Amino acid sequence: MDATPVWLRERRTGVGRPAERSRAEVTAAAIALADREGLAAVSMRRVAAELGTGAASLYRYVDSRDDLLDLMTDEVAAGYQLPAPDGPWLPQLLEVCRQGRSLMLRHGWLPELVLTRSALGPHGTDLLEHVLAVLAGHPADAGRKLEAFGVMSTLTAALALNELSGGSGARQRQGAYLAHVVAAGRHTHLTAALTGGPLVPAPLFDDTLSRVLVGLLGE
Amino acid sequence: MDATPVWLRERRTGVGRPAERSRAEVTAAAIALADREGLAAVSMRRVAAELGTGAASLYRYVDSRDDLLDLMTDEVAAGYQLPAPDGPWLPQLLEVCRQGRSLMLRHGWLPELVLTRSALGPHGTDLLEHVLAVLAGHPADAGRKLEAFGVMSTLTAALALNELSGGSGARQRQGAYLAHVVAAGRHTHLTAALTGGPLVPAPLFDDTLSRVLVGLLGE
DNA sequence: GGTGTTCGCGAACACTGTTTTCGAATGAGT
DNA sequence: ACTCATTCGAAAACAGTGTTCGCGAACACC
Numbered sequence: 001m002d003a004t005p006v007w008l009r010e011r012r013t014g015v016g017r018p019a020e021r022s023r024a025e026v027t028a029a030a031i032a033l034a035d036r037e038g039l040a041a042v043s044m045r046r047v048a049a050e051l052g053t054g055a056a057s058l059y060r061y062v063d064s065r066d067d068l069l070d071l072m073t074d075e076v077a078a079g080y081q082l083p084a085p086d087g088p089w090l091p092q093l094l095e096v097c098r099q100g101r102s103l104m105l106r107h108g109w110l111p112e113l114v115l116t117r118s119a120l121g122p123h124g125t126d127l128l129e130h131v132l133a134v135l136a137g138h139p140a141d142a143g144r145k146l147e148a149f150g151v152m153s154t155l156t157a158a159l160a161l162n163e164l165s166g167g168s169g170a171r172q173r174q175g176a177y178l179a180h181v182v183a184a185g186r187h188t189h190l191t192a193a194l195t196g197g198p199l200v201p202a203p204l205f206d207d208t209l210s211r212v213l214v215g216l217l218g219e
Numbered sequence: 220m221d222a223t224p225v226w227l228r229e230r231r232t233g234v235g236r237p238a239e240r241s242r243a244e245v246t247a248a249a250i251a252l253a254d255r256e257g258l259a260a261v262s263m264r265r266v267a268a269e270l271g272t273g274a275a276s277l278y279r280y281v282d283s284r285d286d287l288l289d290l291m292t293d294e295v296a297a298g299y300q301l302p303a304p305d306g307p308w309l310p311q312l313l314e315v316c317r318q319g320r321s322l323m324l325r326h327g328w329l330p331e332l333v334l335t336r337s338a339l340g341p342h343g344t345d346l347l348e349h350v351l352a353v354l355a356g357h358p359a360d361a362g363r364k365l366e367a368f369g370v371m372s373t374l375t376a377a378l379a380l381n382e383l384s385g386g387s388g389a390r391q392r393q394g395a396y397l398a399h400v401v402a403a404g405r406h407t408h409l410t411a412a413l414t415g416g417p418l419v420p421a422p423l424f425d426d427t428l429s430r431v432l433v434g435l436l437g438e
Numbered sequence: 439g440g441t442g443t444t445c446g447c448g449a450a451c452a453c454t455g456t457t458t459t460c461g462a463a464t465g466a467g468t
Numbered sequence: 469a470c471t472c473a474t475t476c477g478a479a480a481a482c483a484g485t486g487t488t489c490g491c492g493a494a495c496a497c498c
Contacts, residue, residue, distance in 0.1 A: 005392040008399055016475030017463045043454060054478035056457080065455065115334040115377070118384075119393060125400050125409060132408035142412035147427060150381075151374065158334070158373040165337075173224040174338060180227055181344050189351035190344060193361035208366060208435070215434015216427070235444025236494040262485060273447040275488080284486065 006067045007074075007121050021051060023061045027071045031107070034072065039109035042068075066117075073113045074121025079103050082130040089217075090210060092134045093148075096127070097156050097209045104160035111161040114153055140217050148216050155212060159205060225286045226293075226340050240270060242280045246290045250326070253291065258328035261287070285336075292332045293340025298322050301349040309432060311353045312367075315346070316375050316428050323379035330380040333372055359436050367435050374431060378424060 029050040034042050044065060045055040062068045080099050085092060104110045120128065131149050138145070165171060182191045248269040253261050263284060264274040281287045299318050304311060323329045339347065347368055354364050384390060401410045 005396045007396055013474090015465065015473080017465090017477090019476065044456080045454080048478090055455085056479075057477050059456075060476060112335050116331050116380075118381075119389075120396070122400075125397070125406060129406040129409045132412055136408060142415060146412060150377070151427075151431070154373060154377040155370065158369070161335075162337075162369070170338075177224045177226055177339070178344070181341075187344060187348040189355060190348045193351055193365060196361055198362075208370075211434045212370070212431050213434070215430045215432070232443095234442075234496060236446085236496090238445065263487080264485080267447090274486085275447050275449090276445080278487075279445060 005119065006063070006070055009063075019060060021053070021057075021061065023071065024075075026051065026058060026061045026068070027075050030068055031072050031075060034109045035107055039112060042072075042109075044068075069113055070117065070119045070121060073110065073117070073119070074123045076103055076107055076110055077121070077123035077127055080123070080127055080130075082127070085130070085133045085136065089134050089138055090213060093131065093152065093213055094206055094210055096131060096134075097152055098206070100153070100156040101160050101163075101205060104157060105163065108164050111157040111164065114157040115161070118150075118153075135217075138217060144217065148213060151212065151216060152209070155209060159208070224338065225282070225289055228282075238279065240272070240276075240280065242290065243294075245270065245277060245280045245287070246294050249287055250291050250294060253328045254326055258331060261291075261328075263287075288332055289336065289338045289340060292329065292336070292338070293342050295322055295326055295329055296340070296342035296346055299342070299346055299349075301346070304349070304352045304355065308353050308357055308436075309429060312350065312371065312432055313425055313429055315350060315353075316371055317425070319372070319375040320379050320382075320424060323376060324382065327383050330376040330383065333376040334380070337369075337372075354436075357436060363436065367432065370431065370435060371428070374428060378427070 026047065030042050030047045033047060033050050042065075044058050047068070048055040048058055058068070062071070080096070080103070082096075104114075128146075128149055131152070132145060135145050135148070140148075178190075178194065181187055182194055245266065249261050249266045252266060252269050261284075263277050266287070267274040267277055277287070281290070299315070299322070301315075323333075347365075350368050350371070351364060354367070357364070359367075397409075397413065400406055401413055
């Protein structure tokens, strides 16, 4: 029944044998491993091996693998560069989305974590604070602004995930089945959409998110 | 190098010993198990036990666990009731979203699958066909309509996931940390948003998706 | 009957997250 | 300098996981 999240469970009383590593080191090792071999490769044993230690040792720094995943997510969120809010809100939020996309393309495992687990750590709350600051003069109520933040994150992650799976075999399989569906004859609208003109006229990241945000918050 | 998806890899001819079960039966057992104990409980051994058979037998019906997950997703998508397209597009798309939400609340494991794996099976393509049919008279180009379909699915799943995690301990932990952040003093905008008025003024599912879709596709 | 082919599935392999356990290391108190 | 509570490191064990192999059994057709 320990309801306290990872972020405020720091140790260090100064007494006893000092730790040989830090939570930040463990997190960095996990991120490096995930960058190199994907999220599935991030097992306690492999992360420990990355640090030249035993798997059980990691539990001195982290309560569970899920905790480690949350730490990874928040650590990457430290990469956002957030200038002081100034001027119209839309371009500033788009800039946040662009940075998010860039971070997610650099760390291909991030979208999955952002989409399925929504824990906000220190850097995540900094990001949220920045978005709210950008929207400070906006007439929408607080609930709507928080919702906009969620939609921003979700859509950015989903679009990044799409881009990332573009080269892999997943697309090929999907394409193979869609080709079969088209050949089957039914699904006339799907066929028309897939055979007319350029199939994917470049995913306009900015345009999409801009339209969605304006729809949500107003001009 | 087998690039053919699950959907078009159907049973062989009538030669040899006949199978005792069907792919649909396996899928149904997996869904029942997931409904009862969550997605994590859907292991090959547990699904097999549900059917009173051995784990290895499942591989006669499915190439991998991931295949089984795709089958589960598409099977649930059979639950959509899609009337003939008629009238303005927005209410019809909202109806699709409402049904999606309902299906996802009934099957709490669905959002995660929809968000992280985007494979479209037979029923998924039927759904896409329906959405495209609803939008047949709409001036947007095909790429934008496909994008709208993706955004609809993603947002519906993300909102459903939010609703589902409302009662669990995840919310409590998140709240605990946010309370700590508010107490810390910095993050003035976050504090204002969290302490002013009703915290979550009822997640207006329809309103949110309606705004987003109108923003994306135009009035 | 034979034969070709498929099915069911016990056993095994290589993993996984996590707990237990205990020796070793340390800083504080005396 | 010596104790000693306290903390750390990590091997071993536990209870699982997805997947493959191999083999006997069951059927359709000739």
